[in-house]
Amino acid sequence: MRVGLTGGVASGKSTVSAMLAELGAVVIDADALAREVVAPGSDGLAAVVDVFGLEVLGPDGGLDRPKLGAIVFADPDKRKALEAIVHPRVRARAAEMEAAAPPGAIVVHDIPLLTETGQAPTFDAVVVVDVPVEVQVDRMVRIRGMRPEDARARVAAQARREDRLAVATYVIDNTASLEDLRAQVEQVYAELSERSSP
Ligand SMILES: CC(C)(COP(=O)(O)OP(=O)(O)OC[C@H]1O[C@@H](n2cnc3c(N)ncnc32)[C@H](O)[C@@H]1O)[C@@H](O)C(=O)NCCC(=O)NCCS
Ligand SMILES: Nc1ncnc2c1ncn2[C@@H]1O[C@H](COP(=O)(O)OP(=O)(O)OP(=O)(O)O)[C@@H](O)[C@H]1O
Numbered sequence: 001m002r003v004g005l006t007g008g009v010a011s012g013k014s015t016v017s018a019m020l021a022e023l024g025a026v027v028i029d030a031d032a033l034a035r036e037v038v039a040p041g042s043d044g045l046a047a048v049v050d051v052f053g054l055e056v057l058g059p060d061g062g063l064d065r066p067k068l069g070a071i072v073f074a075d076p077d078k079r080k081a082l083e084a085i086v087h088p089r090v091r092a093r094a095a096e097m098e099a100a101a102p103p104g105a106i107v108v109h110d111i112p113l114l115t116e117t118g119q120a121p122t123f124d125a126v127v128v129v130d131v132p133v134e135v136q137v138d139r140m141v142r143i144r145g146m147r148p149e150d151a152r153a154r155v156a157a158q159a160r161r162e163d164r165l166a167v168a169t170y171v172i173d174n175t176a177s178l179e180d181l182r183a184q185v186e187q188v189y190a191e192l193s194e195r196s197s198p
Helices: 013-023 031-034 044-053 063-070 076-099 133-142 148-156 161-166 179-194
Strands: 002-007 024-028 109-110 125-130 170-173
Touching: 013 024, 013 109, 013 179, 024 031, 024 076, 031 076, 031 109, 044 063, 044 076, 044 133, 063 076, 076 109, 125 161, 125 179, 133 148, 148 170, 170 179
Parallel strands: 002 109, 002 125, 024 109, 125 170
Antiparallel strands: none
């Protein structure tokens, strides 16, 4: 069974993914793959340097992610240019990882831009982690130390909350405690397990 997991930035996708993995799901994390495909020495990094120049490299030769983030979250055309490099490579790696999953596994694809990229219909079920924008911004500022304007720029680069909710099979509300979140994740996992082996 193939499950898409999405949510806005800092909504709690990674936290939910970790809980699903503990319960037995095979999780494929698009953000992690997006880092892997531009690792030092990769053709992805060479392609990024071709488009954005050597100034997006740090002193160690790796990608200066905060610097590239400041560029692409201020300019939609530049963001699209970066996505055109990263997304095809992420999808190829995700397909390889899915092919290597054990038969019968519940495979969860954690994809921040699942709604934006129109991938919802390709999954058997879509789980959306939902919080209001103010909670997203608060977590980015308070926990990650981002400037409020940078946090809002990231939110603005993503689908609206109602567009994500429109593609959800299951909605997980992550405005309360982690215990409350875990209880909802367990419930969703039980329902996915039932659907995958009725
Ligand atoms: C711009 C980059 C270098 C900034 O790196 P940084 O380490 O600060 O952020 P990280 O990659 O950990 O992403 C954190 C979150 O930002 C949001 N985000 C990332 N890229 C995008 C994007 N293109 N559009 C909207 N939101 C995005 C997502 O919610 C993601 O979960 C990086 O996000 C990137 O390479 N983005 C383009 C690839 C992409 O679209 N990734 C997202 C899913 S594959
Ligand atoms: N219910 C909660 N209560 C308090 N803090 C939470 C809760 N859920 C998640 N967090 C914290 O909020 C931050 C964002 O969560 P997480 O990293 O899981 O989000 P994400 O959606 O994966 O983010 P990104 O889009 O940047 O990849 C983390 O520091 C996490 O520990």
